Amino acid sequence: MLRHVVAKRRYDLQTPAGQRQRHVTIEFGRPIKEHIDYRCFYRIEGFGGQLVRYAAGIDAVQALLLAMAGAASYVYTSDEFKAGLISWNGDSNLGLPLIELDGDDRVPNPMLKLIV
Numbered sequence: 223m224l225r226h227v228v229a230k231r232r233y234d235l236q237t238p239a240g241q242r243q244r245h246v247t248i249e250f251g252r253p254i255k256e257h258i259d260y261r262c263f264y265r266i267e268g269f270g271g272q273l274v275r276y277a278a279g280i281d282a283v284q285a286l287l288l289a290m291a292g293a294a295s296y297v298y299t300s301d302e303f304k305a306g307l308i309s310w311n312g313d314s315n316l317g318l319p320l321i322e323l324d325g326d327d328r329v330p331n332p333m334l335k336l337i338v
Contacts, residue, residue: 224263224274226252233297233316235268236307244268246308248293248318253282262289266296287319294318 227249235244246268253262256278262285263276277292279285297316302308310316 224249224251224265225254228252231310231317233268234309235302236309246297246302248297250286250289250293253279253285253289255282260285262286264289264293266293269300269302288321290319291321294320 229250231248233246233248235246237244246266249265251263251265253260259278259280260282261276261278262282263274266273273296275289275292275296277285277288279288294316297303297308297318298320300308303314303316306314308314308316
């Protein structure tokens with residue numbers, strides 16, 4: 223459950239001429255401790271509904287970072303982004319971190335590399 227929003231970003235979503243301006247909004251909740259790990263919930267709105275998910279990490283920083291990467295993955299793989307319809311400050315770089323696996327995709331290396 224998303225409580226205590228600590229960060230929020232709004233993106234522009236192009237619409238056909240004559241339609242009202244639309245936006246995609248991402249909100250990140252404060253990481254919360256659960257047992258020995260942390261969870262960080264995030265919400266994405268603007269793709270025709272609302273999506274709430276979470277990422278888990280060993281500490282609050284890792285949980286928040288993985289939540290941001292999860293939201294980035296969702297947005298960057300959306301049909302709207304692929305069609306060039308989403309921007310932030312007029313740019314297609316949405317300023318969200320991505321995490322990619324180092325090495326061969328067929329045999330993923332557990333070492334993760336953060337790219338921004």
